[in-house]
Ligand SMILES: CC(=O)SCCNC(=O)CCNC(=O)[C@H](O)C(C)(C)COP(=O)(O)OP(=O)(O)OC[C@H]1O[C@@H](n2cnc3c(N)ncnc32)[C@H](O)[C@@H]1OP(=O)(O)O
């Protein structure tokens with residue numbers, strides 16, 4: 277099974293804070309987003325853009341770095357692209373995405389910039405946050421609008437605001453109900469388009485227990501990872517998303533049992549009283565592929 281690029285943790289760093297930008301890569305996040313949108317006040321948009329440009333251009337980072345621009349319908353969006361694309365971010369994260377046309381528009385601008393600055397065509401990717409009912413309605417159209425699309429994410433704070441409600445704390449039983457449908461629909465759209473799905477940030481840094489429950493919920497719903505705002509959140513995300521030894525061992529046993537069934541010309545077998553057939557095999561292969569990507573499992577194939 278092909279290994280996907282890991283995007284378990286996708287951490288924002290506010291673009292107006294040089295300290296955050298400089299250190300954002302050292303905490304082990306799979307992906308970092310330099311933000312010039314909502315964490316940057318109107319009066320600081322120009323200076324943040326310059327800081328982010330310099331960080332991208334002159335600092336070395338060991339992880340993927342994207343840039344969250346302002347939406348292209350705002351006074352800053354197109355200028356963000358003009359100013360920041362020459363510094364070659366790994367991807368543009370478009371917030372508040374609402375249509376495929378926006379993505380095609382950004383794709384054209386990126387294509388032109390890649391030509392102009394001599395970057396390899398197609399290397400700058402796009403990730404889009406869905407933050408409104410209109411964006412949700414068009415989620416598949418957005419997800420499939422360009423070959424540059426690598427993921428769609430839910431921006432839960434704005435989504436709850438656009439619903440005229442609150443973003444409640446997400447625990448599988450009592451919380452996060454306002455986002456439940458949106459979260460699932462975003463995963464469906466991402467899966468149909470063959471790209472990744474990223475869950476929203478959790479803003480209460482003191483409440484690690486509910487944060488853990490929300491990460492577990494995101495994983496159960498099918499998200500590939502979670503946006504976050506602070507280095508303290510990375511370990512919890514990775515703990516949930518990295519296959520444990522027990523999961524790896526079980527996946528191994530599922531594959532071995534299935535291989536055994538096939539030698540007996542059967543497509544189904546019982547493993548400790550549980551039926552194993554094709555979908556469980558795909559899931560077991562996925563566990564091993566994720567474990568390999570996360571560096572906790574080395575073997576290529578089961579013997
Ligand atoms: C709804 C939305 O749009 S969310 C997306 C936009 N929001 C953001 O980008 C916010 C990013 N995060 C932050 O700015 C901060 O983490 C805050 C304001 C939430 C909390 O700040 P603090 O209380 O100072 O965080 P904390 O005390 O945990 O910081 C510990 C260390 O981690 C660093 N740090 C904190 N957050 C980040 C981050 N996101 N990226 C990189 N480094 C960070 C701090 O600089 C500090 O470093 P130091 O020990 O060398 O001084």
Ligand SMILES: O=C([O-])CC(=O)C(=O)O
Nearest residue numbers: 431432433434476477503
């Ligand atoms: O991407 C995110 O989760 C952060 C965000 O903009 C939101 O929640 O509105």
Ligand SMILES: [Mg+2]
Nearest residue numbers: 407431433434
């Ligand atoms: Mg938002």
